[in-house]
Amino acid sequence: MKAKAFDSQLFRRILKFTQPYRLLFRGVIAAAILLSIVTALRPFLLKKTVDLYIDPKDAQGLLLYVCLMGVVLILEGLFQFYFVYWANILGQNIIRDIRLKLFHHLLRFRMKYFDTAPVGQLVTRTVSDIEQIARIFSQGLFMIISDLLKMVVVLGFMFYMNWRLTLIVVAAMPILVYVTRVFQRKMQVAFEEVRTQVANMNTFVQERVTGMKIVQLFNREDIEYQKFKEINEKHNKAWIKTILYNSIFFPIADIISSLCLAFVVLYGGIRILDGDKFTTFGDLFSYTMFIGMLFNPLRQIADKFNEMQMGMISANRVFDVLDLQEEKQVDGTVVAEHFKGEIELKAVRFSYIPGEEVLKGIDLKVQPGQTIAIVGATGAGKSTIINLLNRFYEIDSGSITIDGTNIDAFTLESLRRQIGVVLQDVFLFADSIYNNITLGNPEISRESVIAAAKKIGVHEFIMSLPGNYNHDVKERGVMLSSGQRQLIAFLRAYVSNPSILIMDEATSSIDTHSEELIQKATDTITEGRTSIVIAHRLATIVNADKIIVMERGQIVESGNHATLLQLENGYYKKLYESQFSETA
Structure with a gap:
């Protein structure tokens, strides 16, 4: 079954594995919320520092705000630590449970299933595919939630400080969102091809290593080398496609972000020169940080969505095996204590x-x-x-x-x-x-x-x-x-x-x-x-x-x-x- 760009039903099924870890799950969400707030506070405090203490040349107030910014920075580092640490712990706990469930499931399959199922493919499902599922939580879902929260909080601060400058930034965002969406679709197809080629390579290598005696007895070293070369080439091309899309997307995202910043500085500078009391030098200083905080997460969401998409594709492959109920043997109920032997x-x-x-x-x-x-x-x-x-x-x-x-x-x-x-x-x-x-x-x-x-x-x-x-x-x-x-x-x-x-x-x-x-x-x-x-x-x-x-x-x-x-x-x-x- 081919994975969708975002399969909500599959995602809900993955989230069910978080139920035994509700407290840890809530802790990660709480850390993400606190992290987004303290992250957005830094540019806001910078604006206040420039407008209230640097421009009027108030050294005592400047020292106070610098210390306050230092406290915020420490809190940001603390929340970042707990957020990353708990998210990874949750991901590892979940893949441990899924791997145990999958292996327990495989142990009870009919022998007929193993007659046709490639061993390398099963190894891929049990090891690397499940490992990729952990990245849904450590590099995908929670990172996306954290970035979205940061963007919402940052936009709130920006509208509060200067709605005119904020509208320029907001006007540029749909362009980046559209480019990001196109990138996500291309990467989803590319990553699915990567996982397919990884499974093919695992299967090929496992069979040849197991049957190395036959390979050497019948002088098939060169033949098998050429076959592996072809498989390796397909694997290489699949990864190069993902590299190409990344190479195109990130420069475009950087250009959009830089142009947006240029328009903000230009417009804000003109407003200051015209004597607009609602636009200050503090706004321009803080907006240089705010735009990075707004556009970088939006750009990185595409990359993190790719991690999540890889995890979703891997989860889809693992669940395909878990859903093979017809391959499981129907167990009896009578316990055989000892046979007479008829x-x-x-x-x-x-x-x-x-x-x-x-x-x-x-x-x-x-x-x-x-x-x-x-x-x-x-x-x-x-x-x-x-x-x-x-x-x-x-x-x-x-x-x-x-x-x-x-x-x-x-x-x-x-x-x-x-x-x-x-x-x-x-x-x-x-x-x-x-x-x-x-x-x-x-x-x-x-x-x-x-x-x-x-x-x-x-x-x-x-x-x-x-x-x-x-x-x-x-x-x-x-x-x-x-x-x-x-x-x-x-x-x-x-x-x-x-x-x-x-x-x-x-x-x-x-x-x-x-x-x-x-x-x-x-x-x-x-x-x-x-x-x-x-x-x-x-x-x-x-x-x-x-x-x-x-x-x-x-x-x-x-x-x-x-x-x-x-x-x-x-x-x-x-x-x-x-x-x-x-x-x-």
């Missing part, structure tokens, strides 16, 4: 893309405590079943039940707590091994982690690392081999003590020693709980209670290892013989 899929159909079914009416029943293996070619739908059991995606039709209860009825937290998953592509956070195993769960003690590691034979490997359980694996676990990462993921699932264990290609990318460790632990881990194993390496599943063979989203064969080998021209038999011959 799983049943009835006529389950599912498609990632509408019209392109991945699962085509799957019927499958797993008894409590059974170990079920699912095999098939890539794209057959094996991993999709795992995604559906964890409710990462919602099925198109059919039903999935655990212990006779539809999984939609369970709360997502309790459902996933009872299902332990070891994926082929292991993701580790830039943290210690211990924290990657427990994932911050306070119910899992260090002693239980060490005991579990010893039980499955991982303890020695961890103790061999610098810092052992406190070893920092760095981003995505780059300090560990793929086999070591797999073992950590296996231990992570084991210590959570799930009712159902799922291993998705869990031994497909590890070395022989690591595979032996996992194979050794499998019997212990699967004891007393339902287990589902997805694997290409059939040697790891020959002892499964039941083997499900999938092809193109359907179950084509079912039975134990011995039964499936007896099927003439069976898919499993061909696959097993092929792998056996390769191993031989």
Whole structure:
């Protein structure tokens, strides 16, 4: 959705976030009012000083007014401090709340959303866009309010002192207002283009840094450099456009202000020479300050409106994500304390893309405590079943039940707590091994982690690392081999003590020693709980209670290892013989 020049509905929505900080908000407004009054007092006191004490040569009165102006100046500095400080504190508090709300919202999106949403764009929304919202308050809204108050107070003093000179100033203001309005419209379009290019650049850089190994393996450095050069050029042009508009506007504003001052001095000088008692030298002195106080805020309002506009555009982008309620998963109400482990899929159909079914009416029943293996070619739908059991995606039709209860009825937290998953592509956070195993769960003690590691034979490997359980694996676990990462993921699932264990290609990318460790632990881990194993390496599943063979989203064969080998021209038999011959 494209942001308007000023979207009042969006602005009201932003202001709702100030409600917990009403006292601070009022403090900023009060500081702005007091600041505008004391700021306008300085030129007024200057007029009085010139007319009452400098012209009559009254040194004692001059000293008194100079001291009075010093007090006003101190008060102006004090109010300016509180105004700026409180406005920035309010802005930071608000973006803290919005950022928490946005991240909490993202954590509950369906996995389908993250399949298509660029990561760099989400990072931009969560970090830089929200940071820009703070400038609505620190550099935009309150600065504009303060400037408008100053202008109103200054005009009041000017009309009180000399309405004739003031009319000359007022006559010039519509010209500056018109120029300012044109500038605002141009800048709004330019800034929206800037934010778009920033999001594009973030997305591009994030993807290339993450996939740097592929870039270098396939010698794409020059190609990616040229692509980045094009994106960077668009970003550069978007900013140059804003620089151009600023370069045109501010000189024009300065010229209008200078011409206005020239006319005031000319007219006021003529009135003084003609003996007009209502126009004094004090008026001319004070008006040189008043015109700056009147025109500079009007000129700066355009710049501050730009800051506010940038914040509004960023807020619009953030709220677009917050408004995606259809992407949030509907949570159940039943808390799953413990599963016996009976799983049943009835006529389950599912498609990632509408019209392109991945699962085509799957019927499958797993008894409590059974170990079920699912095999098939890539794209057959094996991993999709795992995604559906964890409710990462919602099925198109059919039903999935655990212990006779539809999984939609369970709360997502309790459902996933009872299902332990070891994926082929292991993701580790830039943290210690211990924290990657427990994932911050306070119910899992260090002693239980060490005991579990010893039980499955991982303890020695961890103790061999610098810092052992406190070893920092760095981003995505780059300090560990793929086999070591797999073992950590296996231990992570084991210590959570799930009712159902799922291993998705869990031994497909590890070395022989690591595979032996996992194979050794499998019997212990699967004891007393339902287990589902997805694997290409059939040697790891020959002892499964039941083997499900999938092809193109359907179950084509079912039975134990011995039964499936007896099927003439069976898919499993061909696959097993092929792998056996390769191993031989």
